[in-house]
Amino acid sequence: MTDQSTAPAADRAARDLHAFIAALPKAELHVHHVGSASPRIVAELAARHPDSKVPTDPEALADYFTFTDFAHFIEVYLSVVDLIRTPEDVRLLTYEVARELARQQVRYAELTVTPYSSTRRGIDARAFMDAIEDARKAAEADFGTILRWCFDIPGEAGLEAAEETVRLATDDRLRPEGLVSFGLGGPEIGVPRPQFKPYFDRAIAAGLRSVPHAGETTGPQTVWDALTHLRAERIGHGTSSAQDPKLLAHLAEHRIPLEVCPTSNIATRAVRTLDEHPIKEFAAAGVLVTVNSDDPPMFGTDLNNEYAVAARLLDLDERGVAELAKNAVEASFLDAAGKARLAEEIDTYTARWLAA
Numbered sequence: 179m180t181d182q183s184t185a186p187a188a189d190r191a192a193r194d195l196h197a198f199i200a201a202l203p204k205a206e207l208h209v210h211h212v213g214s215a216s217p218r219i220v221a222e223l224a225a226r227h228p229d230s231k232v233p234t235d236p237e238a239l240a241d242y243f244t245f246t247d248f249a250h251f252i253e254v255y256l257s258v259v260d261l262i263r264t265p266e267d268v269r270l271l272t273y274e275v276a277r278e279l280a281r282q283q284v285r286y287a288e289l290t291v292t293p294y295s296s297t298r299r300g301i302d303a304r305a306f307m308d309a310i311e312d313a314r315k316a317a318e319a320d321f322g323t324i325l326r327w328c329f330d331i332p333g334e335a336g337l338e339a340a341e342e343t344v345r346l347a348t349d350d351r352l353r354p355e356g357l358v359s360f361g362l363g364g365p366e367i368g369v370p371r372p373q374f375k376p377y378f379d380r381a382i383a384a385g386l387r388s389v390p391h392a393g394e395t396t397g398p399q400t401v402w403d404a405l406t407h408l409r410a411e412r413i414g415h416g417t418s419s420a421q422d423p424k425l426l427a428h429l430a431e432h433r434i435p436l437e438v439c440p441t442s443n444i445a446t447r448a449v450r451t452l453d454e455h456p457i458k459e460f461a462a463a464g465v466l467v468t469v470n471s472d473d474p475p476m477f478g479t480d481l482n483n484e485y486a487v488a489a490r491l492l493d494l495d496e497r498g499v500a501e502l503a504k505n506a507v508e509a510s511f512l513d514a515a516g517k518a519r520l521a522e523e524i525d526t527y528t529a530r531w532l533a534a
C-alpha cells in the first residue's frame with residue numbers, strides 16, 4: 179500500500195475526488211432495470227431458475243459480460259431477461275437495484291423498464307406493475323431513493339412491441355404512478371426511428387416525456403430523427419452527435435440534454451477508447467451533458483465510476499463534478515420543488531467538503 183504522506187499530490191487529489199464523488203448526492207437518468215442486476219441478484223435469480231445458461235460464479239459472469247459488439251451485448255442482455263419469470267423476481271430485482279443506487283448516494287433515478295419483455299414472457303401486466311410499484315414505494319421508504327419509470331420499446335421487436343408498450347404506458351388501469359417517460363432501446367441498425375412516431379405521439383398525449391436512445395450505434399441522422407419524429411426531450415447516448423456540428427449547436431441552443439454513458443460505449447464497442455469519447459466535444463459545444471451508468475454490472479461500472487471517468491475526460495475538480503451532478507437534476511423530470519431540493523443538497527454538500 180502507498181504511504182499517504184509520500185504519495186504524489188496528483189494521486190492524493192484523485193483519491194480525494196473519488197471520495198467526493200462517492201458521497202455526492204446524485205441523480206441517475208439513464209439506467210436499465212434488467213441491466214442493473216448485480217452478480218448477487220443474477221445468482222439469486224439463477225438459483226430460482228436453475229435451467230438458465232447465465233453463469234452465477236462472479237468470475238465466469240465477468241467473462242460472460244465481455245461483449246464483442248452491440249449485437250452480442252443484446253444477446254447476453256436477453257439471457258438475463260429470461261431469468262425474470264415471476265412478479266416476485268421483478269420485485270426482488272427492482273428493490274435490489276434501488277439498494278445499489280442508494281449505496282451510491284443516488285437520491286433520484288429514472289429507471290428504464292421494458293415491460294414488453296416481461297409480459298411477452300407470460301408475466302401478467304397487472305402483477306408486473308404491482309411488483310415495480312411495490313418495490314418503488316418500499317425503496318423510497320427504506321433507502322430514501324426516489325425511483326421513477328421510463329417504459330421503453332425494444333425497437334428490434336417491432337411495432338407489435340411498440341403497441342404493447344404504449345398500451346401498458348397509457349391504459350389508466352395499468353399505468354403505474356411512478357411512470358414519467360417513454361423510450362426506445364435496443365439496436366438502432368435496421369430500426370429506423372420515424373416508424374415509432376404514432377406510439378410516441380400517444381405517449382406524449384398521455385403526459386409522458388420522450389427519451390429515446392439515438393446515435394448510440396448509428397450516425398447523427400438518427401438523433402435528428404429522434405428530435406423531429408419522436409419529439410425527444412433528452413437523447414439516450416447521442417454519441418454520434420459529435421460528427422455533426424449543426425446538431426451539436428441545435429442540442430445546445432434548445433437545451434436538449436445528452437444522457438452520456440462513457441463506459442457503456444466502450445463495452446459495446448460503440449467507441450474505441452475512453453480517450454476518444456466525444457464527451458469533451460459535447461461540453462465544448464455547450465450541450466447539457468449528464469453522466470449515467472446504463473447497465474452498470476454488465477459493463478463493470480457504477481455511477482460513481484462514470485463520474486470519475488467524466489471528471490478525468492473533462493478535467494473537472496470538485497466544483498466541476500458538482501455542476502455535472504446539477505446538470506442531471508436540471509435534465510430530470512423531477513418537479514420544480516424536487517429539483518430545487520436536490521440542487522441545494524448538492525451545493526451544501528460541496529460547500530462543506532471544500533470548507534473541510
Ligand SMILES: O=C(O)c1cccc(C(=O)CC[C@H]2O[C@@H](n3cnc4c(=O)[nH]cnc43)[C@H](O)[C@@H]2O)c1
Nearest residue numbers: 210213292295330332334335363364365391472473
Ligand atoms: O424481450 C424481447 O423479447 C425482445 C425481443 C427482441 C428484441 C429485444 C430487444 O432488443 C431488447 C433490448 C433491450 O436492451 C435494453 N438496453 C439496455 N442497454 C441498452 C443500451 O445501451 N442501448 C439500447 N438498449 C439497451 C433496452 O432497454 C431493451 O429493452 C427484446
Ligand SMILES: [Zn+2]
Nearest residue numbers: 210391414472
Ligand atoms: Zn441505455
